[in-house]
Amino acid sequence: MLFGTKPATDVTNVSPTQVTAVSPAGSGTVDVSVITPGGTSNPLPFFYVGAPFKSGLSVSSGPTAGGNTVVISGTGLSTATGVSFGANTVTPTVLSDSQVSVAVPAGAAAGPVSVSVTTAGGTNNGLSYTYIDVPTIAGITPASGPTSGGTAVTITGTNLTATSQVTFGGVAAPFSVVNATTVSAVTPPGAAGAVDVTLSNPAGTATDAGAFTYAAGPGI
Template sequence: MPISPNQGSTGGGTVVTITGTNLGGATAVRFGTKTAAITANTPTSVTVVAPSGSGVVPVTVTTPGGTSNPLSFFYVGAPFKSALSAVTGATAGGNTITLTGTGLSTATSVSFGAESAVPTVVSDSQLTVVVPAGAAAGPVGVTVTTAGGTNNGLSYTYVDVPTIGTLSPSAGPASGGTSVTIAGTGLTTTQSVTFDGVPAPFSVTSDTSVTAVTPPGTAGAVDVVVTTSGGGATAADAFTYVAGPGI
């Protein structure tokens, strides 16, 4: 006599179907000492709403012909989330993040605002999930659903792909050391700035401005790339290294 699902929230409310034979006219379904509400009944199945409980309890069906053998039902506590490995990412989604907490072993979905994804359960305290695309840039709540219920309380921020407008100045000595202001959009979460592929120290001034100090380079025009949690932007041949004088 199978039971599906065989686990549910300690708070009750899980819809459970028990299948077998001679189940018609069921008068009671008990989860341990508690009686469940019967919502549907046929000769081969009984559907009920599980009462609240804890631990593992025996489930029995009583009909005019007697009481069935017991089946096990596992009560699961609500999940608790403690942290996300990344709290920002591209609006396009596609990046994998790790979520840690407790009671995660039965997780079936993780929602980012209105968008949901199916997670990969690593352990009761950890799961990974590929972030779905967001409807727009901005913060959304993160909700985990398990057999024990749902839990929210963490936030994830979708970030638009950055753009680069102008560099000032747009030229400097090949020895490096030039302070360059990069104007653009979506620069708040800047993670790196490179000149011709070489990382440069930088500071974020605002969502539309980043200041970087050029590393040493080879004379000529080079690409400048700004990478944020929303993606990368490339300004081709945007900065020119100028060779020093020789005598």
């Protein structure tokens, strides 16, 4: 049996109408023909599929519980049969030769894992996805400030490294991440009274109900 001009290996005569063989290395489209003592068969086309190439993830992080959808871009993805996030493999939905989408499986723990795509042409990796735990809020200091805003506040909790937003009463506040357990923020202006403080990251949102109180200034 020939694949183009290259002989196949492990050719086995299964029946008068069937043979099996291992294809040699190659690329593109080649003609396959079977050679017997009685002659050579008519050629049939065989397509070599190249290994996939991944160029990026639409989302590079998400909750440890998984479930969010990620689109993987690249080339040679039309025959994708599996996408692995670390040790967990799921079946993707092929959108085109350049894109597949996949529901991220649950992760064993927070942290980065490698992402690999398996197609008929092989497996390619080289991308990274980071599992993130949902944040929690343990305390806010100080717990009150003027309605004009501008109070420097320290928020403590857990899983704060990937913080993407802090709000006071639904109003976004400027903030900076100090470390995994501390975020500093500056209160925006707000109406007098207690408001909820929320802190969000790609895995979810933590809410401390009524945690900060806007105090009205003295009247004249």
